[in-house]
Amino acid sequence: MIVTDKKPLQEVLEALSEYNRIFVVGCGSCAAASRTGGEDECKAWIRDLGSKGKEPAGYLIPEETCHVFLLKSMIRQSEAASSADAFLVLACGAGIQAVSAASDKPIVAGLNSMFLGTTYRAGEFLKYCSMCGNCVLSYTAGICPVTRCPKGLLNGPCGGMINSMCEVDNSMKCIWIDIYERLRLRNKQNVLTAINKPKTNNSMKHRKVEPLKFSGKAR
């Protein structure tokens, strides 16, 4: 689940300043669950844009906005979309770029993409994964220090751990203490004397800008 946050209206209006007739594209997956790009939110944007002198052209909520092929046919079939000066997209960065790839219309982002979230319960998300491309969860008791330690340390705890809490935010438990306690339950805490090698930063490597196949290999 990609967690998104609504951009301030003023910022969006500035980005839309050259355009009058605006078509809103929401997202039926993550942004709907984030309550930033579902039916209610699309209607609210239409209302707000109208009240600020814009001419809303309508809205569309694809099941998955991050799906270029699906979007192409949906946008082609929508008369309201083709009549618009610009699209306001209520989706994550992947969704916004899918709309941009599926249409020639100017695109304005209505949301900020925050993180890959684990849903705790409806509307509550936890930042547990950074999609680093170099998963260490097998060695860290199923708890990700890359994401959940503010320093992303592979060999913790650091000297900033005080009474199990984190130096960066003393209301937050040191994630390396969680990892240690989980390992200790299985009497496996001695694995912490082994050195976790530096990350290979796989996900930061340049990828060819062309589709990837399901195997994950570049074409």
Add this chain to the structure above:
Amino acid sequence: MSLLRDAIKNNEFVITAELSPRKGTLVTNFIKMVHSLKGRVHAINITDNQRAIMRMSSLAASYLVLREGVEPVYQITCRDRNRLALQSDLLGASALGIKNVLALTGDHPSAGDFPEAKPVFDLDATTLLHTITKLNSGFDLNDHPLKGHTDLFAGAALTPQAQPLEPVLLAMERKINAGAKFFQTQPVFDTDAFASFMSKINRFGIPVMAGILLLHSAEQAVNLNTQVPGIHIPDTLIKRLESSSDPHNEGIDIAVELTGRLRGISRGMHIMTVGQERDILTLLERI
């Protein structure tokens, strides 16, 4: 050859003091302090943007110390540099004649004067120690051969009063596995607790130098307790500073007493201050 390494090997009670590079380019007072400490300490630790507050580079300041004929312990953190920059700085340090390095993870930028800075932490203290071990053996972190290897005596930091202790001991063992040859601790104020800690790590057979932090007021002690990770000053000492007519001198008395008790427990001491560097000289005169 590192004189610090020799002193440890010869079982001397090793004394190091910590100086901060200045925020700016004027080094006159810094050099004066280095001169005052010459011959009175085995080495001077030079901090690396400690508390994430931007200052002159610890590499440049370490070289200034070395140029005055005093051995520096070049502190290097993983907060501001990735593995390329860390390795190239370590090669540079070695070429300049620096022999001792203290490998640290580093405070998070959120604590300092550039909270918006990107935290790097490409390596951590453990993998930095591993990197130094490799550079000493003539190879870089990716096993490329070096034309001339480093000869760095590498140490690490330790928080003896940490709770829970077991994960800290496991991390200490991991740092030893990675190549730590000595440890300098966060400030010690309770020597009984420290002695009990030392009995738990005797099995590693590694030299540990106890941190001594010079206090100068009760207010400072209270602030340190709340603001600095890893520092715990007991109430009894805060009360002593509070009720003293000369708290500054009382702080030095406390450090003198702690030093006396630490002589039987640790292999040396590491003197720190918060902006009162002249107090280091007063303490050295009294021990």
